[in-house]
Amino acid sequence: MPDATPSLPNLLLASSEIDRDAAARAGHGFVRGLLQDASTKVLEVFGDRTALDGRALGWRAPSAADLDWYENEGVVLYLGRAGESARLALLRPADDSREDLLTLRHVALDLDHDDLAALTTAVALSHWHATHGHCPRCGGATLPRQAGWVRYCPNDGSSHFPRTDPAVIMAVVHPGEGRDDERILLARGPRWKGPHRSVLAGFVEPGESFEAAVARETFEESGVVVDDVRYLGNQPWPFPASLMVGFVATARTTALTPEDGEIEEIGWYSRADVDRGLAEGTLRLPGRISIARSLIEHWYGAELPDGVEGGSA
Numbered sequence: 328m329p330d331a332t333p334s335l336p337n338l339l340l341a342s343s344e345i346d347r348d349a350a351a352r353a354g355h356g357f358v359r360g361l362l363q364d365a366s367t368k369v370l371e372v373f374g375d376r377t378a379l380d381g382r383a384l385g386w387r388a389p390s391a392a393d394l395d396w397y398e399n400e401g402v403v404l405y406l407g408r409a410g411e412s413a414r415l416a417l418l419r420p421a422d423d424s425r426e427d428l429l430t431l432r433h434v435a436l437d438l439d440h441d442d443l444a445a446l447t448t449a450v451a452l453s454h455w456h457a458t459h460g461h462c463p464r465c466g467g468a469t470l471p472r473q474a475g476w477v478r479y480c481p482n483d484g485s486s487h488f489p490r491t492d493p494a495v496i497m498a499v500v501h502p503g504e505g506r507d508d509e510r511i512l513l514a515r516g517p518r519w520k521g522p523h524r525s526v527l528a529g530f531v532e533p534g535e536s537f538e539a540a541v542a543r544e545t546f547e548e549s550g551v552v553v554d555d556v557r558y559l560g561n562q563p564w565p566f567p568a569s570l571m572v573g574f575v576a577t578a579r580t581t582a583l584t585p586e587d588g589e590i591e592e593i594g595w596y597s598r599a600d601v602d603r604g605l606a607e608g609t610l611r612l613p614g615r616i617s618i619a620r621s622l623i624e625h626w627y628g629a630e631l632p633d634g635v636e637g638g639s640a
């Protein structure tokens with residue numbers, strides 16, 4: 328495996344150590360064979376939720392019922408190989424009656440790297456399958472193929488592949504008169520209330536580079552002009568289908584014009600402002616599974632505490 332270590336530390340969802348073994352997916356009878364092999368490990372995912380077994384995912388051996396599910400066009404996703412075993416995810420519909428089911432956000436800090444990578448991929452594909460039951464060309468029903476990595480339209484023979492949408496997320500930093508005067512731009516959108524603040528982010532548009540998206544989104548959301556855009560790291564963010572690509576950018580202006588409907592609070596924070604806000608409960612940072620948290624801590628120069636009210640995504 329190539330070294331996939333990201334340049335930002337603590338990107339929990341980028342810590343993939345599963346061998347995806349993509350070449351095996353299209354093999355005839357491949358999934359059927361895995362479902363009849365007692366060494367295979369199976370995880371059931373219901374919508375975006377799954378059950379834990381202690382502090383691990385609830386892996387189990389395959390059953391005859393799993394094979395029936397697969398033979399009846401239920402989605403069985405081949406995640407790849409981890410350790411000595413092949414890993415499959417059975418992607419079931421959401422089940423609101425099951426109170427034992429937890430989301431990736433709930434369990435991320437409990438899981439090891441292999442389990443975290445497996446669940447991140449399974450949740451992303453679960454959402455994709457649930458929303459791509461019909462062919463974009465002809466509207467006919469599509470069927471899962473290639474071990475859950477393709478949906479196929481039997482009406483016109485077209486194949487459809489899971490998408491992941493690139494989004495930029497950026498620490499916009501004004502250098503000021505030196506380190507004590509340096510400030511980071513933190514904001515709150517309408518989804519969050521109270522002291523929650525994070526860095527700016529937005530989707531990359533067709534025909535646009537990452538760096539241009541950083542400059543455009545920053546200007547649209549805050550009115551700040553940036554340059555010197557530098558890449559720091561990335562991680563998947565399957566809520567539902569993003570790949571968050573992280574940057575630091577230098578602010579050349581400081582006047583703030585928050586975008587209507589997108590930004591409710593915005594401001595510049597020195598390191599001392601961050602310390603004070605966390606201590607007084609007037610500032611809450613994004614959760615530890617987010618790249619936003621990593622970007623803020625990268626700028627700050629150390630891991631930050633969760634503040635007086637405890638952490639929250």
Ligand SMILES: [Zn+2]
Pocket residue numbers: 462463464465466467480481482483484485
């Ligand atoms: Zn079709």
